[in-house]
Amino acid sequence: xxxxxxxxxxxxxxxxxxxxxxxxxxxxxxxxxxxxxxxxxxxxxxxxxxxxxxxxxxxxxxxxxxxxxxxxxxxxxxxxxxxxxxxxxxxxxxxxxxxxxxxxxxxxxxxxxxxxxxxxxxxxxxxxxxxxxxxxxxxxxxxxxxxxxxxxxxxxxxxxxxxxxxxxxxxxxxxxxxxxxxxxxxxxxxxxxxxxxxxxxxxxxxxxxxxxxxxxxxxxxxxxxxxxxxxxxxxxxxxxxxxxxxxxxxxxxxxxxxxxxxxxxxxxxxxxxxxxxxxxxxxxxxxxxxxxxxxxxxxxxxxxxxxxxxxxxxxxxxxxxxx
Numbered sequence: 219x220x221x222x223x224x225x226x227x228x229x230x231x232x233x234x235x236x237x238x239x240x241x242x243x244x245x246x247x248x249x250x251x252x253x254x255x256x257x258x259x260x261x262x263x264x265x266x267x268x269x270x271x272x273x274x275x276x277x278x279x280x281x282x283x284x285x286x287x288x289x290x291x292x293x294x295x296x297x298x299x300x301x302x303x304x305x306x307x308x309x310x311x312x313x314x315x316x317x318x319x320x321x322x323x324x325x326x327x328x329x330x331x332x333x334x335x336x337x338x339x340x341x342x343x344x345x346x347x348x349x350x351x352x353x354x355x356x357x358x359x360x361x362x363x364x365x366x367x368x369x370x371x372x373x374x375x376x377x378x379x380x381x382x383x384x385x386x387x388x389x390x391x392x393x394x395x396x397x398x399x400x401x402x403x404x405x406x407x408x409x410x411x412x413x414x415x416x417x418x419x420x421x422x423x424x425x426x427x428x429x430x431x432x433x434x435x436x437x438x439x440x441x442x443x444x445x446x447x448x449x450x451x452x453x454x455x456x457x458x459x460x461x462x463x464x465x466x467x468x469x470x471x472x473x474x475x476x477x478x479x480x481x482x483x484x485x486x487x488x489x490x491x492x493x494x495x496x497x498x499x500x501x502x503x504x505x506x507x508x509x510x511x512x513x514x515x516x517x518x519x520x521x522x523x524x525x526x527x528x529x530x531x532x533x534x535x536x537x538x539x540x541x
Contacts, residue, residue, distance in 0.1 A: 244481050245278040249309045251471075252300075254293025254314060256286040256404030259376060260425035260507075264340055264469050265309045267501060271492040273533075281320060284404045289379030290314040298332035299434045302476030304485065308333065311530075313380045315521045320529040321379050321539045329525070333472035334482050335517040338491045339424075340350030341468040342507035344385060346456065347427050348419040349412050349434040357440050357459040360419070364395035371397045374417035376426075379539060382408070384528070385421035385465045387441055387537050392460050409442035412436060423467055424449060424506020442466065449506040468510075468524070470517055486514050493512055 249272070252480040262284060263487050269280040273275045277459040285293035290313045297308035308314075327333075346357070364371050375382035378401045386399055399441035402408035411417045413435045420427075421442060422455055430436045440456045441447040444464045471483060479537040492498055502509040505508040512520075531537075 233385060234438055237364050244484065245276055247281040247305065249281050249307060250282055250283050251309060252285055252293045252297045253282050253309045255288040255376065256406055257284055258406035260423035261311055261394050261469060263311050263425050267498065268339060270496060270518060272488055275488050281331050289377040291318055295326035296489050298327040298474060300474050302474040304473065304477055304481035306472055306474060308472050310470050312467045312524065315530045316394065316524040317381065317384050319378045319525060320532045332475050333519065334475055334477050335471060335514050336482060336485050337514065338468055338470040338492055338510040338512050338517050338520065339489065340507045341466060341510050342419050342423055342425065342442045343447045343466045344381065345424050345438050345441050345450065345506065346419055346421045346428055347412065347431060347438045350437055351415055351416045352418050357456055360439060361393045361395055364397050367397060368396040370379040372400045372417040373397050374402060374412050374420040375420065376405040376408055377403060381465065381467045382420060382422050384458045388465060389456065391461065392463050425476065428505045449503055449504060477494060
């Protein structure tokens with residue numbers, strides 16, 4: 219009887235401890251931030267900046283987990299299958315929420331059903347940078363060179379289905395040129411090969427290319443937005459030479475579907491607060507991107523519009539993934 223009584227007491231004590239742990243305010247343990255890109259790329263740089271600031275604000279360590287592959291689908295799938303408890307975040311990208319859903323029929327995640335939007339963190343028009351040895355000083359000269367040597371030039375991207383891939387194919391189609399796509403596992407190795415001359419150019423984020431541009435390792439020709447990038451005002455847009463050309467890139471945070479609304483709201487508040495800090499703004503602006511922070515509803519609306527807009531471009535230009 220004493221043994222039974224003692225067992226009941228031990229069981230009750232363990233249940234009380236478990237209930238006490240579960241009742242602790244969020245967060246009470248480290249948080250994982252999945253970045254679906256390799257170390258050094260634009261999402262990784264933004265993710266690490268955000269993780270550091272969130273760690274300070276939330277009082278728990280936020281750890282970046284790089285999961286590069288499949289144009290971002292690998293990391294997105296991992297996040298979608300994670301527990302909806304607020305301890306797994308995904309740094310989503312234009313590729314993850316807008317491009318891949320329009321290019322692939324059998325994605326391992328659903329950009330709408332599998333995630334709860336939290337907030338945008340940054341947005342930027344991309345920049346086309348070329349190897350220093352390429353004899354093209356502007357977009358018109360690049361197009362002329364490509365037409366003189368169809369199929370002889372290569373452009374690098376951070377992977378199949380990424381914004382860099384779509385941006386390159388959009389230029390191929392609208393400028394009526396044939397430049398061969400060479401995919402890599404992330405922006406960092408792609409840029410390395412452009413610097414080495416194994417690929418002639420890449421259309422990538424100013425965040426990824428910024429240090430290489432400043433260091434003179436690559437030469438920037440133009441940006442991809444409808445207007446000049448305020449951080450790179452000396453550069454024209456590709457659309458100035460190729461009418462109709464426009465593609466921008468946005469990064470944001472989402473969590474697995476089913477995450478409690480109060481946790482999602484707390485994360486939104488913290489992220490908006492972080493992205494409004496003066497030092498964070500300065501660091502993001504210095505890379506050529508613009509810091510952002512908005513409501514969950516606003517981010518959800520933005521992603522839906524981008525999905526539709528880029529989907530229309532993909533359909534109209536008959537862009538199909540074959541690799």
